[in-house]
Amino acid sequence: xxxxxxxxxxxxxxxxxxxxxxxxxxxxxxxxxxxxxxxxxxxxxxxxxxxxxxxxxxxxxxxxxxxxxxxxxxxxxxxxxxxxxxxxxxxxxxxxxxxxxxxxxxxxxxxxxxxxxxxxxxxxxxxxxxxxxxxxxxxxxxxxxxxxxxxxxxxxxxxxxxxxxxxxxxxxxxxxxxxxxxxxxxxxxxx
Amino acid sequence: xxxxxxxxxxxxxxxxxxxxxxxxxxxxxxxxxxxxxxxxxxxxxxxxxxxxxxxxxxxxxxxxxxxxxxxxxxxxxxxxxxxxxxxxxxxxxxxxxxxxxxxxxxxxxxxxxxxxxxxxxxxxxxxxxxxxxxxxxxxxxxxxxxxxxxxxxxxxxxxxxxxxxxxxxxxxxxxxxxxxxxxxxxxxxxx
DNA sequence: ATATAACCGGAGTGGGACTCACTTTATTCG
DNA sequence: CGAATAAAGTGAGTCCCACTCCGGTTATAT
Numbered sequence: 001x002x003x004x005x006x007x008x009x010x011x012x013x014x015x016x017x018x019x020x021x022x023x024x025x026x027x028x029x030x031x032x033x034x035x036x037x038x039x040x041x042x043x044x045x046x047x048x049x050x051x052x053x054x055x056x057x058x059x060x061x062x063x064x065x066x067x068x069x070x071x072x073x074x075x076x077x078x079x080x081x082x083x084x085x086x087x088x089x090x091x092x093x094x095x096x097x098x099x100x101x102x103x104x105x106x107x108x109x110x111x112x113x114x115x116x117x118x119x120x121x122x123x124x125x126x127x128x129x130x131x132x133x134x135x136x137x138x139x140x141x142x143x144x145x146x147x148x149x150x151x152x153x154x155x156x157x158x159x160x161x162x163x164x165x166x167x168x169x170x171x172x173x174x175x176x177x178x179x180x181x182x183x184x185x186x187x188x189x190x191x
Numbered sequence: 192x193x194x195x196x197x198x199x200x201x202x203x204x205x206x207x208x209x210x211x212x213x214x215x216x217x218x219x220x221x222x223x224x225x226x227x228x229x230x231x232x233x234x235x236x237x238x239x240x241x242x243x244x245x246x247x248x249x250x251x252x253x254x255x256x257x258x259x260x261x262x263x264x265x266x267x268x269x270x271x272x273x274x275x276x277x278x279x280x281x282x283x284x285x286x287x288x289x290x291x292x293x294x295x296x297x298x299x300x301x302x303x304x305x306x307x308x309x310x311x312x313x314x315x316x317x318x319x320x321x322x323x324x325x326x327x328x329x330x331x332x333x334x335x336x337x338x339x340x341x342x343x344x345x346x347x348x349x350x351x352x353x354x355x356x357x358x359x360x361x362x363x364x365x366x367x368x369x370x371x372x373x374x375x376x377x378x379x380x381x382x
Numbered sequence: 383a384t385a386t387a388a389c390c391g392g393a394g395t396g397g398g399a400c401t402c403a404c405t406t407t408a409t410t411c412g
Numbered sequence: 413c414g415a416a417t418a419a420a421g422t423g424a425g426t427c428c429c430a431c432t433c434c435g436g437t438t439a440t441a442t
Binding site: 008009010011033034035045046049054055 | 397398399400401402407408409
C-alpha cells in the first residue's frame with residue numbers, strides 16, 4: 001500500500017490514452033483542441049481536466065517526455081568525442097529535436113507564451129545539458145568559458161521556434177554554425 | 192481629387208485613434224482585446240475591423256511603425272563607422288528595439304505564430320537592413336560573406352521574443368556578443 | 383439640396399478552453 | 413461475496429474572445 005496513492009487502473013489507462021493521442025496528433029502537425037483530444041482518446045473533456053490542469057500542461061508533459069531522450073545525450077557524446085566536437089554534435093541534435101517537435105511547434109507556442117512552470121523546468125534541463133558540455137569544452141580549452149548554457153539556449157530560441165518554412169533546416173544549420181564559431185575558444189578576447 | 196480615394200476625415204481620425212490607443216496599451220504591457228481597444232479609442236469594434244482585417248494586422252501595423260526608425264539606422268551607422276563596427280552597433284540597437292517592444296512581445300507572439308503577410312514584410316525589411324551591413328563588412332574583409340541577414344535575424348529571434356525576465360538585458364548582450372564573434376571574419380573555415 | 387458612397391455601432395455568432403453537479407466504477411474490508 | 417466509499421468519469425453548460433452583419437448615420441460631390 002504505497003503512501004502516495006498509486007492511481008486507479010482505469011485512471012492510468014485514460015491518462016496514457018490522452019497522452020498518446022495528443023502526441024500523435026501534434027507530431028502529425030494537427031492542431032486539435034481539448035474536446036477533440038478527449039474524443040479521440042475515448043473519454044470526456046472532464047476526464048482530461050482531471051489529469052491535466054490545463055491544455056498547456058498536457059502539452060508540456062508530452063514535450064517533457066521527448067526531452068528525456070535528448071537530455072541523456074551529453075554524457076554519451078562526451079564519452080565518444082572531444083568536448084568541442086561533442087558540443088557541436090549536441091547543437092545539431094537540438095536542431096533535430098526541433099525538427100521532430102516542429103509538428104507541435106504551434107502547440108509549444110502557447111506554452112512558451114505563458115511561461116508555465118512545467119515548461120520552465122524543461123528549459124532548465126536543456127540548459128543544464130548545455131552547461132555540462134560547455135564546462136567540458138572550457139576545461140579542455142577549446143570552448144570559451146564565459147558563456148553559460150542558458151545563454152546558448154536563448155540564442156537557439158529562434159531555431160526552435162522556427163516555423164515549417166521551406167528550407168528551414170538549412171537556415172538552422174547556418175545559425176548553429178554561426179553560434180558555434182562564436183563559442184570556439186580564440187574567437188573571443190579581440191572584440 | 193486624388194485617384195486613390197484619400198480616406199474620409201472621420202475615418203482617418205478613427206484609424207489614428209485606434210493605432211495610438213493600442214500602441215500605448217501594448218507598450219504599457221497590457222494585453223487588451225479588440226473590444227477594449229475599440230472602447231478606449233471611442234469607437235465600436237465594427238470600426239476597428241473596417242480598418243484592420245484582424246487584430247493581428249493592427250498589431251503588425253503598430254510594429255511596422257516602430258520598425259521605420261530602426262530601418263533608417265544602417266545608412267547612418269555606415270556613414271559614421273567602419274562596417275564591422277556599424278554592424279555591432281546595429282545589433283545592439285536591435286536589442287534596444289526589443290526592449291522597447293518588449294511590452295508588446297506577447298502581442299507579437301501571436302503575430303509570429305501565424306506568419307501573417309504583414310509581419311513577414313517587417314521581417315523582410317529587418318533582414319534587408321542586416322544585409323546592407325553584412326555586405327559592407329564583407330567588402331571590407333572584416334565580416335564573413337557567407338551569411339545573410341535573414342539568418343542573423345533568425346538567430347536573434349530568441350532575443351526579440353525574450354520575456355520580461357530579470358536580467359534579460361545582460362543575456363541579450365551576451366547573445367549578441369556571441370553572434371558577433373561568430374560573424375567576424377577569421378572565426379570561420381576551421382569547423 | 384440631394385444623392386450616394388463610405389463609415390459607424392453594437393448586438394450577435396462561432397469556437398475553444400474550462401467547470402461542475404451528478405453518475406459510474408474500481409477498490410477495500412467486514 | 414457484497415456493501416461501502418472514495419476516486420474517476422461524464423458532458424451539457426459557462427465564459428471569454430475574435431470576428432461578422434446590417435440598419436442607421438455622415439461626409440463629400442454635384
